[in-house]
Amino acid sequence: xxxxxxxxxxxxxxxxxxxxxxxxxxxxxxxxxxxxxxxxxxxxxxxxxxxxxxxxxxxxxxxxxxxxxxxxx
Numbered sequence: 216x217x218x219x220x221x222x223x224x225x226x227x228x229x230x231x232x233x234x235x236x237x238x239x240x241x242x243x244x245x246x247x248x249x250x251x252x253x254x255x256x257x258x259x260x261x262x263x264x265x266x267x268x269x270x271x272x273x274x275x276x277x278x279x280x281x282x283x284x285x286x287x288x
Contacts, residue, residue, distance in 0.1 A: 218260055222267045226274060 224231065 219263045219267075222263065222270075226267070226270055
């Protein structure tokens, strides 16, 4: 998910830029996680945040190894 990508960017110190041009589109469908009253994406966000909390803690204590992945597919 995009949340994991943004956290990976943050871990390596990436700089993000706003591009005002239309670059992509998406479609809505009944099975998508953000389409329902009870957000189906919340468990995914919790899992990604939990995976990356340790990586951010390690990075702040200078023991983070570049390129290490804490996320699971």
